[in-house]
Amino acid sequence: MSFVKLTASTLAIAAVSATAAAARDQVQVAGSSTVLPYASIVAEAFGENFDFPTPVVESGGSSAGLKRFCEGVGENTIDIANASRAIKDKEIKACADAGVTDIMEVRIGYDGIVFASDINGNHFEFTPSDWFLALSDEVLVDGKMVANPNKNWHEVNANFPEQPIQAFIPGTKHGTREVFEEKVILAGCEATGAFDVLLEAAEGDSDKAKKKAAEKACIGLRTDGVSVDIDGDYTETLARIESNKDGLGVFGLAFYENNTDKLQVATMSGVVPSTESIATGEYPVSRPLFFYVKKAHIGVIPGLKEYAEFFVSDEVAGPDGPLAAYGLVSDPELAKTQEAVAAETTMGGNS
Amino acid sequence: MPKKHGNSLLELTDRTKRRNAAETRFKAYGIAAIAIGLLMLVILITTIVGKGVGAFQQTFVTLNVELLENKLDKNGNRNLDDIKKVTTFGYAPIIRGAIEAKVKELGIETPLKSKDMAQLLSKDAAAQLREYVLAHPDEIGKTVEFRFLAQSRVDGYLKGRVSRDSIGNDKNISAAQLDLVDALVKVGVIKKTFNSAFIFGSDASDARPEAAGMGVSMVGSLFMMLVVLALALPIGVAASIYLEEFAPQNWLTDIIEVNIANLAAVPSIVFGILGLAVFINYMHLPTSAPLVGGLVLTLMTLPTIIISTRASLKAVPPSIRDAALGVGASKMQAVFHHVLPLAAPGILTGTIIGLAQALGETAPLLLIGMVGFIASNAPDSVASGLLDPNSAMPAQIYEWAKRADPAFYERAWGGIIILLVFLITMNTLAVILRRRFERRW
Numbered sequence: 001m002s003f004v005k006l007t008a009s010t011l012a013i014a015a016v017s018a019t020a021a022a023a024r025d026q027v028q029v030a031g032s033s034t035v036l037p038y039a040s041i042v043a044e045a046f047g048e049n050f051d052f053p054t055p056v057v058e059s060g061g062s063s064a065g066l067k068r069f070c071e072g073v074g075e076n077t078i079d080i081a082n083a084s085r086a087i088k089d090k091e092i093k094a095c096a097d098a099g100v101t102d103i104m105e106v107r108i109g110y111d112g113i114v115f116a117s118d119i120n121g122n123h124f125e126f127t128p129s130d131w132f133l134a135l136s137d138e139v140l141v142d143g144k145m146v147a148n149p150n151k152n153w154h155e156v157n158a159n160f161p162e163q164p165i166q167a168f169i170p171g172t173k174h175g176t177r178e179v180f181e182e183k184v185i186l187a188g189c190e191a192t193g194a195f196d197v198l199l200e201a202a203e204g205d206s207d208k209a210k211k212k213a214a215e216k217a218c219i220g221l222r223t224d225g226v227s228v229d230i231d232g233d234y235t236e237t238l239a240r241i242e243s244n245k246d247g248l249g250v251f252g253l254a255f256y257e258n259n260t261d262k263l264q265v266a267t268m269s270g271v272v273p274s275t276e277s278i279a280t281g282e283y284p285v286s287r288p289l290f291f292y293v294k295k296a297h298i299g300v301i302p303g304l305k306e307y308a309e310f311f312v313s314d315e316v317a318g319p320d321g322p323l324a325a326y327g328l329v330s331d332p333e334l335a336k337t338q339e340a341v342a343a344e345t346t347m348g349g350n351s
Numbered sequence: 352m353p354k355k356h357g358n359s360l361l362e363l364t365d366r367t368k369r370r371n372a373a374e375t376r377f378k379a380y381g382i383a384a385i386a387i388g389l390l391m392l393v394i395l396i397t398t399i400v401g402k403g404v405g406a407f408q409q410t411f412v413t414l415n416v417e418l419l420e421n422k423l424d425k426n427g428n429r430n431l432d433d434i435k436k437v438t439t440f441g442y443a444p445i446i447r448g449a450i451e452a453k454v455k456e457l458g459i460e461t462p463l464k465s466k467d468m469a470q471l472l473s474k475d476a477a478a479q480l481r482e483y484v485l486a487h488p489d490e491i492g493k494t495v496e497f498r499f500l501a502q503s504r505v506d507g508y509l510k511g512r513v514s515r516d517s518i519g520n521d522k523n524i525s526a527a528q529l530d531l532v533d534a535l536v537k538v539g540v541i542k543k544t545f546n547s548a549f550i551f552g553s554d555a556s557d558a559r560p561e562a563a564g565m566g567v568s569m570v571g572s573l574f575m576m577l578v579v580l581a582l583a584l585p586i587g588v589a590a591s592i593y594l595e596e597f598a599p600q601n602w603l604t605d606i607i608e609v610n611i612a613n614l615a616a617v618p619s620i621v622f623g624i625l626g627l628a629v630f631i632n633y634m635h636l637p638t639s640a641p642l643v644g645g646l647v648l649t650l651m652t653l654p655t656i657i658i659s660t661r662a663s664l665k666a667v668p669p670s671i672r673d674a675a676l677g678v679g680a681s682k683m684q685a686v687f688h689h690v691l692p693l694a695a696p697g698i699l700t701g702t703i704i705g706l707a708q709a710l711g712e713t714a715p716l717l718l719i720g721m722v723g724f725i726a727s728n729a730p731d732s733v734a735s736g737l738l739d740p741n742s743a744m745p746a747q748i749y750e751w752a753k754r755a756d757p758a759f760y761e762r763a764w765g766g767i768i769i770l771l772v773f774l775i776t777m778n779t780l781a782v783i784l785r786r787r788f789e790r791r792w
Contacts, residue, residue, distance in 0.1 A: 024637065026728070026740065030720070037557035037755065040724035044556040047727060048478045049438040056639060056740040058723035059753075076635045233753045235760075258755040261517035315440045322474065326558050 027055035031065020031082030052303030062175040070095035084175030102295035102346040110329035112253035112278040116263040124266035132188025140194040168249040171231035179287040181219040189218035254327025406765025409546030410501040416449040439477040473500035475562040503758035554726040560758035567726040571741030578645025587656030615654035623715030638720040639740035648709040659701025663694040696788035703781040713745040
């Protein structure tokens with residue numbers, strides 16, 4: 001008899017939970033782990049200053065966040081996806097297929113990507129070409145593409161000290177990887193002349209297809225253990241550098257600024273990365289950060305629009321706000337973003 | 352003919368010597384193995400305690416704050432709605448004024464501006480102040496003493512994590528600020544004391560590691576364990592009693608038995624994916640909810656409970672069942688009146704160990720959205736405790752270990768200490784129950 005009772009109570013719990021699941025009163029956010037610190041700072045301040053509960057911010061990566069964002073409309077889906085890259089057409093289509101049509105794109109600012117090594121190690125002054133020559137699977141030697149023979153930074157650039165090449169770069173699931181490929185490896189590929197050679201050899205029906213093929217060939221990285229993909233967070237990259245003093249890692253600016261006692265930062269094209277040099281555009285390796293809001297949820301989930309407006313307000317995302325203090329490079333066009341959020345401007349619509 | 356020898360009991364033959372030597376060697380191996388195990392345990396515990404104990408202490412700054420009426424309540428009518436309009440950003444100048452006044456009052460010479468002085472305080476200070484003012488609007492216009500958290504670098508300086516050599520490129524703290532800290536420590540304005548907020552508080556954002564605490568995720572873990580207990584214990588015990596006492600021995604029950612044993616060996620991440628697919632995507636239960644976490648962990652714990660329950664039912668001698676049946680009890684009466692009470696200590700022990708295992712489980716929680724900046728709202732009722740997004744202790748530790756500020760790393764180790772205290776308590780309880788109530792025949 002007790003078994004019957006137990007089964008009944010189990011079912012009752014399930015039933016209660018199913019009905020209660022229909023009422024959600026806090027904003028739910030998921031996505032990029034780069035945006036997570038900023039989103040959590042805003043969520044915390046939002047909870048303190050408004051009568052709404054503190055929004056919940058999950059991490060998991062830009063792609064995973066956008067995938068969940070595009071699952072559909074309803075209280076069981078997230079309201080906001082954080083992304084360290086712009087949403088792709090493919091993802092917009094997936095969203096539309098699931099009924100998520102009105103998406104507001106909000107750019108919150110810029111994030112710098114820095115190259116850092118152990119504090120007691122050698123100092124480096126890089127150019128994109130150095131990184132291309134160090135990490136590409138094939139480099140240009142005497143007009144021909146050959147497998148990358150470089151094993152030591154000294155071979156890459158005679159000005160560099162003798163130090164074996166060992167790089168820890170973000171894995172392919174990170175939005176940071178794309179920026180690294182595009183702004184560093186591809187730039188280096190073009191600067192060393194490898195791009196032109198690849199373009200000539202590229203197969204394709206049109207110039208555009210050829211260019212695409214050449215670009216793809218450019219960003220191919222060596223797989224002989226010199227370049228290590230880090231799928232975890234920057235803390236993992238830091239741990240790798242601490243155990244291998246020759247290692248060079250790719251970090252977000254905010255992470256570096258919190259760990260200046262362990263890391264020294266390398267310059268890129270002669271510029272030291274800082275929020276100032278990134279804001280002026282002098283430091284080349286940076287990318288915009290976004291979050292995407294489901295317009296259909298505004299008015300349904302309490303506090304959603306207020307959160308979005310609070311996020312981009314001057315006192316939060318402005319140059320003197322807490323986000324800039326943490327390492328975000330504030331957007332010079334913040335006022336435009338504020339207007340767009342206030343007007344609930346959606347992508348592709350009347351923006 | 353080989354020479355015959357060694358027939359004497361008093362003389363050891365070569366072979367016996369070799370056997371004895373082998374035994375001595377084996378004993379030495381055993382002792383070495385135990386020694387290595389103990390050494391690892393000592394290393395583990397000293398590392399955890401050494402790195403984590405700092406999280407239980409925190410640096411505080413005591414200041415007298417004048418709650419200026421012209422800043423906090425411009426209309427002067429103490430209307431709560433008006434006071435609420437002043438955000439935490441509006442409280443920053445008041446804090447700047449308070450620390451500047453304190454430094455001036457103490458006569459400390461410093462080249463710092465009030466903004467740099469206020470940087471010594473946690474960003475949590477404004478929130479603390481605002482919360483106090485909203486709770487006590489009558490105090491506006493008066494001067495009140497507050498104990499604010501110091502920012503993580505100042506805290507690290509007092510704990511020895513941050514040194515003057517290590518702050519060269521740090522934009523969060525400067526040597527002049529550390530001079531001021533030294534001066535304020537000397538007069539007792541800055542003090543390092545026990546921090547109960549680490550045990551009872553909620554998670555904090557990346558900008559203020561000094562304010563982060565385990566409390567809310569502990570509540571999350573508690574609710575998950577309640578769900579596990581409420582579901583896994585009755586289901587597990589019912590299943591085992593049926594299989595052990597009532598079920599016929601045939602190929603079907605054999606298959607079930609084998610599969611339960613297999614299920615116990617399934618990696619926990621599999622249950623996480625299952626939970627995501629079934630509970631969240633199909634049944635539409637809320638993500639990040641302790642209810643879902645509890646359901647997933649129930650699946651994981653069930654086999655453990657079933658196996659240990661069956662073992663303790665098997666350990667009850669058949670003569671007890673026979674005696675009960677012999678005096679006319681029905682089979683159910685025999686089981687529930689005689690066998691089950693005798694097996695109860697074993698069942699309880701198995702359950703507690705299963706719960707302890709579930710308490711420390713992280714992998715399935717990653718998939719159902721319990722990692723991130725989640726544990727920020729303390730639940731206000733049982734329903735919200737079960738359904739509102741929350742984290743769990745191991746997930747919170749994982750999250751802290753990922754964050755950029757090294758102060759979170761210390762808190763991750765501190766969290767491990769709290770988690771271990773829970774696990775050791777539960778395991779001790781299991782041992783005590785077994786010792787007190789177990790019967791052997």
